[in-house]
Amino acid sequence: MKPASNQQSIGQAMHHELKQTLGTWQLWGIAVGLVISGEYFGWSYGWASAGTLGFVITAIFVAAMYTTFIFSFTELTTSIPHAGGPFAYGRQAFGPTGGYLAGAATLVEFVFAPPAIALAIGAYLHVQFPGLEPKHAAMGAYLVFMALNIAGVQIAAAFELCVTLLAIFELLVFMGVVSPGFRWSNFTTGGWAGANTFSMGSFHGMFAAIPFAIWFFLAIEGVAMAAEEAKNPKRSIPIAYVTGILTLVVLAIGVMVFAGAAGDWTKLSNINDPLPQAMKFIVGEHSGWMHMLVWLGLFGLVASFHGIILGYSRQIFALARAGYLPEWLSKVHPRFKTPHRAILAGGVLGIAAIYSDELIQFGGQTLTANIVTMSVFGAIVMYIVSMLALFKLRRSAPNMERPYRAPLFPFFPAFALVAAVICLATMVYFNFLVAIVFAIFLALGYVYFLLTRHQREAAPTDALLEE
Template sequence: MTAPQLKRGLKAIHLWGIAVGLVISGEYFGWSYGWATAGTLGFLITTVLIALMYTTFIFSYTELTTAIPHAGGPFAYARRAFGEKAGFLAGLATLIEFVFAPPAIALAIGAYMNVQFPALDAKLVAVGAYVVFMALNILGVTIAATFELIVTVLAIVELLVFMGVVSPGFSLVRFVQNGWAGSDTFSAQAFSGIFAAIPFAIWFFLAIEGAAMAAEEAENPKKTIPRAYIGGILTLLVLAFGVMVFAGGVTDWKTLSNINDPLPQAMKVVVGENSTWLHMLIWIGLFGLLASFHGIIMGYSRQLFALARAGFMPRGLSRIHPSTRTPHWAILAGGVVGILAIYSDSFIKLGGLPLTANIVTMSVFGAITMYILSMASVLKLRQTEPHLERPYRTPLYPILPIVALVLAVLSLCTMVYFNLLIFGLYLGLLLLGFVYYSVTHKQRANLTDDLAVPLEA
């Protein structure tokens, strides 16, 4: 009997929508915490460095996604290059990235709704978003991806509208004033702030790699994924720098640096509280948050599904729904963790930072770990499997993967230095994962890549 499989139905345009949609909430919130750490000028330098890392990363990572189209994405690449333990580490790091990103986005959705309806509890709105979008993801991948494409396009249009509406109020003087970590001049504090702000610059681009986890559901992934990734990173570069510069030049940027809704607050300065443009930004701006929220739910569920299918997570999480062909238990499991994270500030305080900033940092730790393992996999597989079919080959090899690898290692080292408490919690989660790994070796003993198929619901 043929084992149940994920349904293929995604075209290049769907994958582009997923790649951009996974990330686009990062243009709406989260990044402005970097201003509080580095100032506008310092954070601009941070963002240039991280943009270079992501550009070289994507042009290298695409080689892996087309050569090994697998729902596990980084888990499958590192496992093939370095073995089972490295594969599990990459999969677990990716899982932490994708499970902790949605609660940060859900809190921003609550903050945006709170601007329009001040009586609403932002956390209850966040939980409601989880319920609605877990259900949508369970309904089917084509429906989910089509929704993702529509809201992503709307979100892009809204970001362009934001830049156009606030442009008359833009002042370069305001953008550069006290732009070095709270002062007018470059100093040791400013230099330190450039590196301390790395997690928030990463938030501009975080999760674009998640489109690879839809590889088993894509039509002709060896052609469609490169188009989606290259188009996606170019789109995000334009939006990230445009939004950051225009928002920082319309008012005192310090008033926008520690909040979850910097764009509505920036626009409010230019057009006033009762402007139609402001209300449009809030409502259509929600689409950007929803696009990423919805897309990352898709991403974490596929990572959980792939790990469970290979025996690295409870086997039940690899069950797929008999009619919609989606990994419904994996979708629900990640949602439970995310909802717990939303309320984690009730019992844990880390570094005196806002809850959203801490969740963003935790997610970025997982991402950077995965980037390092993925770039190492590109280099290793070129040596060990030179004859592996590679429909897309990294340009300027090995320069691009080495640049991405070096910048990722630098990012990880500086993040550890500036976020020791969160890093300790991150290591604790990895340790728990490896305890589970060590006690479940028997459930993997009889599984191979061919046998590790999903269970029927």
């Protein structure tokens, strides 16, 4: 029982409300923008272990997982339009512990993804300004875009839509500029984990590359965290999700194939700026096209970076509002009505990760690769909990309003669930040290969860999650 009366709880909750201002186009911009940096960098690390052809198979498997997941996840988002997103679904289906697991996993995903993107922004700027330290540029990106997110969600969403459209345009320009040098033989040479023929070793590389295929699509589910700020979430979110995942699948395939066919693909793996380097094969280092790509390429990175700041801040805000994190993190700015404290808290953690080489660079992986892998661990655990919640709620709450129902139920969510379990198992096998660190994060968080039950009992009534 909560100590406050219903009237008190409702009054208290009003101090933790977000403004409903987002339309369908803006939600589509957030859906694509959250992810589109994955087309610019990160995925090429998968070539190092799987080769180009092996990675194509891995990417197709992951694309199928994401497509079925999004079609299923949309049912949860429209039924429970809550800023906590997966946290709210886990809590509704499995109680406070389920909410903790989903919320903590989502928090790891969305807090660790921005530093990887910020480092890529730094790498792109370093191409133009060799004297600029990439880490300092990454920190500068945090400061600028945290400020923009604090200024208001309407401003942030309008900016997100603009940079997302520019980022898509830039990817099309990239494919057009490198197309004269397109040679399928470039893409297929050494395409099976460094060999020209398929072997059992190719399977090893394909499984090891799973985190980097996931990076193509990671964080699209972040639209769920803008659900409380959508004008008509039950209509606009399904449109944004479905068109968003289709846009991203087409762009991912196009960018990967055109980059690999432009020249020696082995020179593009294990770097943070594969597209500018691929373009060098065709137009040379000093071409105006190359410099244009670097500048326009920043739009894609900025779109994801900016969008994920919006995502992590809403997750921190929702967890704090429900008593899973300190209550002061749930306060919204009195003027801008944005969760400014949550935005700043996630930024502090991200900047710390950028400058934590000794802590995060281990297991033979680069700093960026380990940050990407940590973020993917959070995502996969959240996907598993979300699909389990979908099945549970279909049974335990059959009369819940479902404006959108997962197509081909139970096959779509079952495929997404099984695929996510396979991804998690293989990631633990190939990234055991990162898995241990991830497990330690969850364990420490669970201890905090057990010690702070009083916070959740005193939290304001959450009408969306009341039975």
